[in-house]
Amino acid sequence: MKKYNVNFKGYWLDENKGSIPNSSGVYLVYRCKFNEIVNKVSLIEIIYIGQAIDLQERIKNHDKRESFLSICENQEKLCYSIAEIESQDLNIIENALIFAQQPELNEQYKDNFNYGESAFDLDGACALMKHTNFTIK
Numbered sequence: 001m002k003k004y005n006v007n008f009k010g011y012w013l014d015e016n017k018g019s020i021p022n023s024s025g026v027y028l029v030y031r032c033k034f035n036e037i038v039n040k041v042s043l044i045e046i047i048y049i050g051q052a053i054d055l056q057e058r059i060k061n062h063d064k065r066e067s068f069l070s071i072c073e074n075q076e077k078l079c080y081s082i083a084e085i086e087s088q089d090l091n092i093i094e095n096a097l098i099f100a101q102q103p104e105l106n107e108q109y110k111d112n113f114n115y116g117e118s119a120f121d122l123d124g125a126c127a128l129m130k131h132t133n134f135t136i137k
Helices: 014-019 055-060 065-070 087-101
Strands: 002-013 025-035 040-052 077-084 118-124 133-136
Touching: 002 014, 002 025, 002 040, 002 087, 014 055, 014 077, 025 055, 025 087, 040 055, 040 087, 055 077, 065 077, 077 118, 087 118, 087 133
Parallel strands: 002 118
Antiparallel strands: 002 077, 025 040, 025 077, 118 133
């Protein structure tokens, strides 16, 4: 059984997505509220999980951005967290995260895991994940 360690870095508000690294990896899209007075983000829900060869480019020009915004309620914003991943592991990690989390706007990978038995250990900026240390058989 292969084990994958996924370390999520930072939380970027939608208006700051230009500073997301240009590396390959997976990303979480959150609904959030930002309190400017205390400069703090309050995460509400993970709405989408994806992967990209270039995280910054994908997030900046996401074809589902309007769908993301459409489920944001009054005063809510989009926020992103990323984990840099080698390109050969993108598909399995994305599939596992979607299968485990079941985000509202993901359609593919919610019903099945298309790989052999694998273990996943998530840490860092991955608040609201239902599972952070899990095995899929």
